[in-house]
Amino acid sequence: MKRVTINDIARELNITAATVSRALSDHPEISSGTKKIVKETALRLDYSPNKVASSLRSGKTNIIGVIIPTAEHIFFGSVIHGISNAASKNGYEVLIYQSNESEQFEKKGIDAFINARVDGILASIAKDTKDFSHFSYVKEKNIPIAFFDRFNDNLGISSVCIDDYRGAFLAVETLVNEGYNRIAYISGPLHIKTFSERVRGYKDALEHYNLDSDPELIYPGDISIESGRKAIKKFFKLDNKPDAVCAVEDFTALGALKELKEMGVNVPEEFGVIGFCNDLFGEHISPSLSTVDQQTVAMGEEAFDLINKLINNEPANQRVHKKVLEPLIIIRESSKRT
């Protein structure tokens, strides 16, 4: 179980470990002959470089820590996919930590990453997080950090997200174009910028199209099928009922669809529905779900790009960067009255 080190190679060849190290990393001042024999011997002895030692020495681990709320949602899986592949291409590994949507675990994750001396941290904020000091702390320590999707603008931390405002605006616009004119909104937790931006987009779109903007038409949900169902139930108790709804994400929209179906309301004829996220299932349900695509893989790649640049630049002259990806409207059956 004893592993081969550069010392073993050095002993074998009667040279020093330093030479071996240099030969293996193709140092220009090493003769090609030495390089050749060192590499051959390394292969023969089945040497594998100890990155832990190398990291201790160099101060770099080549590891990016990624905090996601949960791996059970394909949205994050898909972003991870993007991050991971971009990281691989650039010689980085990816350490994953799940916050399970809890602030406490999120803090633990940050701690774990700091102790592991990751070169940078990418995070998507948990639903339950109200206090953001752990993120500020990372920043103060000059450890590169950036947010993806769920971010907070007040911390001076860069982020990648899609233009949530515009996504919601486009969603409303899509419904308006189909002739719906009393449009409700089912929201997520508003202390997360991502979600409050969507509400803002919704409101502005209503105003832009001179439609009623009624506080009763905004349901404060929590990102779940159940929240979609509850919202519909509530909306249909109103005197002045809506004839369409935008949901903060697809599962919420799915809940709405299911409730509407049980209530015997025809979608899209009597009532329009549009989601957000472009989750896989939306294409395959009936009626298929119109939605806003979030460019998840691209988001992952951009997130890596952001952190990669933060890692390789002087922390001094870095300003906060905000990458905003364009949302893509996907029109399917649930919003298509015509």
Added chain:
Amino acid sequence: MKRVTINDIARELNITAATVSRALSDHPEISSGTKKIVKETALRLDYSPNKVASSLRSGKTNIIGVIIPTAEHIFFGSVIHGISNAASKNGYEVLIYQSNESEQFEKKGIDAFINARVDGILASIAKDTKDFSHFSYVKEKNIPIAFFDRFNDNLGISSVCIDDYRGAFLAVETLVNEGYNRIAYISGPLHIKTFSERVRGYKDALEHYNLDSDPELIYPGDISIESGRKAIKKFFKLDNKPDAVCAVEDFTALGALKELKEMGVNVPEEFGVIGFCNDLFGEHISPSLSTVDQQTVAMGEEAFDLINKLINNEPANQRVHKKVLEPLIIIRESSKRT
């Protein structure tokens, strides 16, 4: 950016680093007074233990490397969820590597993990992997390794999976009970044990119920919506057409459903369909998809348990372990004729 070390704490208190180290790890021979002041100082100086140094010294990283084919499939996300949470509870972190279903990347992942000196490796084999020597290599190096879901029995490596044989058997049985009697199968790549076991279960179920076992009724697919569509097209060109089909996984089943719908074949009245995996969308499509649940989170937890035990035991007296979880039949509309 210079980080605080135990030496800084030692200097501050006029004691030695050794004492600080011991105090921080609650060594029994350190006075409680010293412990107290050391911990206070650590907190005050904002000390964070350097795991890289500690790993180099101890030879343990407390990191589990996990190789998945892709994070874009919720099945793996869900298993990761299970692994990750179990790992967290036991003081481990999780490093993720995506093979993207390619043998070459899989080998790279193994290399990266070995170099990173992970304490153990969990892997689910890529579709394209034909040569398994990289796994044997890990085993020969006495690095703990175990498979989950997609495994190979010939390498002497432990694994967790569900009872694929039984899952497929139950799927056929479910169709038989509904009165279908010419049942086809859409398979995945057969060099992966997981998939060949399902075919075996299918065949044995047919035999057990005295149904025709026709080679033409087994379509060699590749795990994709397209493969489901192609299989149906092919089946419907046969003289003696099937009246039901089991698919190797849900997306394949989805493809089958879509093709059947386009062909105007009624499911489940004229034709029964059952999938495998219990992917999220199955519940929400129309007709909803009957399927076999694979207990993904439990699988993740068991996988961690397996590797955890491998890590903590003497490699000498370890024998190959095979954990088999019970599949769960989920009966929905697509298989329910009655």
Added chain:
DNA sequence: CTGTTAGCGCCTTCAT
């Protein structure tokens, strides 16, 4: 072109 030396931060004997 290669060797010598030293140290990254931590932990673990051995000594006191």
Added chain:
DNA sequence: ATGAAGGCGCTAACAG
């Protein structure tokens, strides 16, 4: 109960 010293494996500075 604490100190002293060495080393995990690698690399960079300095020397020759």
